Each structure stands twice: as structure tokens, then as C-alpha cells.
Amino acid sequence: MISAFAVGPSAAGAQQPTPAQVQQALAQQPGLGDVLRTRIRESGLSADQVRARLRASGYSATLLDAYLGETGAAGAPLPGSQELAALESLGLPPITGQITSLDTGLVRTVGGPPSEVFGVDVFQRTTTQFLPLLAGPVPADYMLGPGDNLVLILTGDVELTYALQVTREGFVLIPQVGQVHVANLTLDQLRSVLFARLGRVYSGVRRGAGATTRFDVTVASVRANQVYVVGEVAQPGAYQISSLGTVLTALYAAGGVTERANLRGIEVQRLGRAIDTLDLYDYLLAGDTRADIRLETGDVVFVGLQGPRVRVTGAVVRPAIYELARRETLADVIRAAGGFRPEAARERLAIQRILAAADRTTQSIARQTIVIPLPSDQTVPPFVLQDGDVVQVDALGDAAEQYTVAITGMVQQPGTYPWRPGITLRQLMMLARGPRIGADLREAEIARLPADRTNGQLATTVRVPLDSTYLFERDSAGRYIGPPGVSFPATGTAADVPLEPFDNVLVFRQPDFEFQRTVTITGEVGFPGTYALRSKDDRLADLVQRAGGLTPRAYAEGIQFVRAEDNRGRINIDLPRALREAGSRDNVILQPGDVITIPEYQPSVRVGGAVNSPGSVLYRRGAGLDYYLSAAGGFNRVADKGAVSVRFANGEVRTKSRWLFVSSSPTPLPGSEVFVPAKDPNEPRTDMVALVGAIAQILASTVAIIVVATR
DSSP states (O other): OEEEOOOSOOOTTOOOOOHHHHHHHHHTOTTHHHHHHHHHHHTTOOHHHHHHHHHHTTSOTTTTGGGSSSOOTTOOOOOOHHHHHGGGGGTOOOOOOOSEEEOOSOOOOOOSOOOSBTTTGGGSSOOOTTOOOOSSOOOTTOOOOTTOEEEEEEEESOOEEEEEEOOTTSEEEETTTEEEEOTTOOHHHHHHHHHHHHHHHOTTOOSSTTOSEEEEEEEEEOOEEEEEEEESBSSOEEEEEETTOBHHHHHHHTTOBOTTBOTTOEEEEETTEEEEEEOHHHHHHHOOOTTOOBOOTTOEEEEOBOOOEEEEEESBSSOEEEEOOTTOBHHHHHHHTTOBOTTBOTTEEEEEEEOOGGGOSSGGGSEEEEEEEOOTTOOOOOOBOOTTOEEEEOBOOOGGGSOEEEEEESBSSOEEEEOOTTOBHHHHHHHTTSBOTTEEEEEEEEEEOOSOOTTOOOOEEEEEEOOGGGOOOBOTTSOBOSOOOSOOOOTTOSOOOBOOTTOEEEEEEOTTOOOOOEEEEEESBSSOEEEEOSSTTOBHHHHHHHTTOBOTTBOGGGOEEEEOGGGOEEEOOOHHHHHHOTTSTTSOBOOTTOEEEEOBOOOEEEEEESBSSOEEEEOOTTOOHHHHHHHTTOBOTTBOGGGOEEEOTTSOEEEOEEETTEEEOOOOOTTOEEEEOBOOTTSOOOOHHHHHHHHHHHHHHHHHHHHHHHO
16 A cells, blocks of 8 residues: 655645655555656656756755666666655646555465465565556546546647646636536547637637647546445445556455455445446456456445355366366366376366265265276366365375386496387487497397296296397497497398386397407517507416517616506516516406506616615616615615615515514515605614613523533
8 A cells, every 4th residue: 555645835825744654655655756757757857957857946956866867677767755845846736646556466475375266366566567657658448526626738839737636526726717527538539528618718729730829738646536345355344445546456456356255256346236247267267357357436345255166186287276267167167277297197087976865875975986088088077076176186106106117238328218008129329319338139028927826937038130230329320339349130131029017128238348448568679659559368478579679778677567456556576587488377367447657767766865866876786785885875863774675666565674683675676766754753772782782691591502412
């Protein structure tokens, strides 16, 4: 609800609204900002002209900036009395009217769960869909009446503008012309009257091209009508609504209808008799507003009690409770519910009906189920429904309850597919997007439900022939596109196989089929690269030979062999032996992903860690570990002498070991790396003097025991 009001000069003696009333009226008219924006836009004034006129009249130049330009998504802001009064400084007539409650069709959101009754919720959402026309010209058939505000404009020999308010008696008072009766006239009819009345005072006013004074009359603001909304509405009572408001506007003003309302026959009464009936379903289902007439003062909108209703449930577009109009049938109700959803089972409909009291013997048999078969064209028959019926539209069952066929094995999309009469193996293969690369298209196996289960049999299997027609990827000439494989029959030699419900098709894999296995060899070979294995028995020596053999710079003892399969990692290989002896264990069978690296011969040994001069030492044949440690300056003071390790060129690591007085040291080879770790500073040191003394005592005791035993 909003309020109309007057801002600006008024006739002498007229009662002026208080400032509090003006502010209350402004706050109750949320659409006023858009009206103000429209007035300024239709004036033709630019933004600079508006600001200049405001500044000249003593207003802030930016007072109306929020109402310049096009309306934003959120609408224009609500103006105050100062913004409305500033309209006159622009040369525009003020927005006039009386402080009376007018309805705009805006309603606040109503809480609570949605109604099951179709059509009730349309009144329980904030909306402007029934907002009366607050700006722009009134309709051509609009009948003028008391409370309307008109604007008369004279141009030519006379330049005058008059703001005219229609009095309670239906007149307007035009200076020098007198009273003119306008009630129940349209604007076109009023213009005809004014030609005669104005022509008596202004000689230039006449019909035709010879007129030197022209005039026009428009409606500046419309009146408020008092109507009554009673019956099954949220808030029955009398309401002030715009004279452009309709039946639906009045229903919104009353807060909408209740769930008990009769939506198929909303009655409009005028002067004690019914003049029209609105079927709300015509608007909701077909957008027909012909019966949504404009109301006049004193009209009564009566919403009666509900008529017969049925509930529609299941697989329809809009399950709800629907009210039946006269002579409506099952087909009409299904149509109102939006029709069937795609998953609806359209063989039959079920109707749950409450028996009449005379037909009931006990409460336990007070209901019956009526099955309505649907014809082959699935049209709904004109079955007559009764109040309280429940129409049940069943949905298709789950996939587990449907007849299916399955396909597994070497197909693109294995899975379960719906069975239908006449489906064949070739069609099922097409549903599975055809065979995968490596499929054996000589035959397939079908597992079928057994006809006899007396011996506990679960399935019977049958082999069926396939051919090249099951290959769907072909070029423009019809030739198959894909890798070679096991040979199979040519096109058209295998008859298509019809499938039965719950058949399970298995498409085999070609024996020993797999894609190429690749290994990589790098380093000092004639042709390093990634090679495809020719068979599953290819060995290391075969690969080295295919790669052009070792180069003169190759260091065969330093081979690095890494196996990616199962993350096995580095494997120690004696390459010279593998090349000499084809049957040796070092000549391993290659696996996919193997990486072989043959390093270049490096005649040096690198020494690092806790030594005095880390670096590389030239390799010396036969020299032991001590030679290379000495060449690197020997151990430093933090060296852990008992944990020296040697990493050979092939990745193998050996550590210096000692047991009692016997030690074993690995001998470095070309490309090796000697590493001396540092001692842990937190580890307790061994007292060598005490250790030697304890060993001496043990030895002395052992000698004494031996002497006594020999004597």
C-alpha cells in the first residue's frame, strides 16, 4: 500500500497535510521514485539543464541526480518532500493528490511452507506483477471520476496551463470557462466537450486547420477507489486502491486468498448485483486477463468457499491440489498439472476415491482404487472425477526392476542397458560404442538365464560368431580404421543375434594382444633412444646390438640399469659378461619401462666427505682404498674411519667393514666415488686404553686356561 499526496501550492482554504503525514505518505509509496524519474525524462531536459534550473531556484544542483538517466536494477530511490517540491523549478507540474491509501499491488513476503493448493502461493510472494499503472497515459477506456487530477494545456494565441481536480460532484472548474462535468467520460469524450466550452471563451479554439489556439487535456494522477474484499481472503475489509486497479490488485491488497478459497469463481458485485466472475486458473494457466476487470468505488470482490478438489500426485510436472470447474474431467486436470513427466508410466492411471456414505459398510472399506487404462496413443480419457479423488501417476521403476542386457569385456563402455523386444547383439555393441582396440571379433560368449534350474544351474553359455561389421570406425571408403590384430571373418558372414532379457555378453581380448613395450638406452651406444621390444624374450645384449653397440668411449662396467616395473629400481648388471655370454643371468630379459645408461669412461675416482682435501684422484690400476684416501690428504679429525663407502659407476655401494682385527676395504674402480662420513658429535667416544686392557686380560686368561689344559 502507498499514499498519494500533494506537494506545492494548493487552493485557498484547502486542508494542508502535516509534515508527519507527508513523510508517512512518502514512506508508503515505494514506486514514487520511478514516477519522478519518468517525469524528468519525459520533460526533455538534459542533466545540465536540470542542474542549472535547480541552482537558479535556490536548490542544490545535485538534488535530483539520483533520478537522471535510466532506471537501475534496484529502481529509483524514494524521494523526499524537497525533491518533489523542486519539480516546479523545472517547469513541471507537481505530483498532486490527496493523502489517501492507494494500493500498488506490492505485498510483503508471507512466511510459512508453500501451499499444496495450486494458485494460492501466487499471492504469498513479493511481486509487482499486478502493480497499477502509476506513470504514463491512462488507458483509452478509463472513465474519469471524483478525485482524478487533470492538466489542461492551451497553446497558440493563448499560453496557459491549468491543474484541474475533479470534485466530489464530478466537475472541474476552469478559470473563465466555469464548471465542466467530466464524471464517467473518457478523455476523448472530454475533449469533444471542451471544444464547445473553450470555444465560447477562446475564439481561436475550433476544429480543423483554421484553429489558432490548441488545447490538450491529460490525467496527471488518478483517484483512489474504495472497494470491499470479503470471503476467503487473508484480511477481509475495505481497501483504498488505485482507480486503475483490478480484481487481482484488490486480492493482493487483502493479503491473498486462503487455502479454502474458490479460485474458479471469484465474483465482482456492483450496486448489489454480480457483474463478472474471475476464474484464476485462466490467468495462471493461459495468461488470460479478460475477466480481470478494473474496479470502481463501492465494488465488492467476493471469494467464496472452495469447490470440488482433487489431488494429483506422482510423475506429473506440477503435483498439487486442483479445484474442479463445472464439466472438467481427468484430462483437464492432467493438463492443468502440466502433463506427464518423461519418466511417467503411461500404461494406466490409478484414482483413489472415497466412497459415498451410503456405499460404505465399514470404515475399513471406505476407499476404492479405480484403474484407468490409457490407449496406445496415451491420450487421457474424459473420466469424470469427484471431490476428494487422488490421481496417482506412477513413475517407471528403477533400473533393477526393468529388463536389461549387459555387455562386458573389450568394449568402449561396458555396462547394463535396457532391454527391448528385437534388440540384437550388434545394436548392443553400438550402445557400448563399439569394440576396444584388441578385441577378438571372431566370436563372443552370451551367458543366458537357464530354462531349467532343477540341477542348480545358474546360467547357460553360447558362443556366437562375429565379423568385421562390428567395427564401427571406418573411413569414407568404408575401410576399417584401427590397428591390426587377429584375423576375423569379412563383412556380412555372421548373422545378427537377437538378445533375450538379462543376457550377459562377453567380448574377448585377442590372445597375447598388447601395445608395444618400450625401453630406453642412453649414453655411449651407437644410436641411443627409446626402442620397442620385438618380443617378450628380448634381452639386454639384443638391445645393445640394435642400438649400434658400445662406442670406444663406453665404460661397460659402469652400466646403470633401472627397472620401473613394480618400482624395482636399480639392478646390478655385469654388462661385459652379458655381452660375452648370451645365457648368463646378467643378460636379463627386458621389461617395459627399463632404462639403461652406459656412461663414458672416466679414469678418475672422486673422494669427498671428511677428508682434508676433497677432489678427484686419477685412477690407478690395482690401487686400494688407502691410496685414494691418502691422495685426498687423509682423514680429518672428525672422520668416521670405520664407515668409509665406495659408490661404483653402476650405482652399487660398498662400505668398509671390520670385525675384531680383520678389516675389508672395497677397491675403487674408474668413475667411483669414495665418501668418508663425519662422526656423530653426540655419540659417546670409546676409551681405547680401557678397551685394549680388557682385551689383554681376556687373552691372558685364555692363555692360562690353555696351559693348564695341556698340562
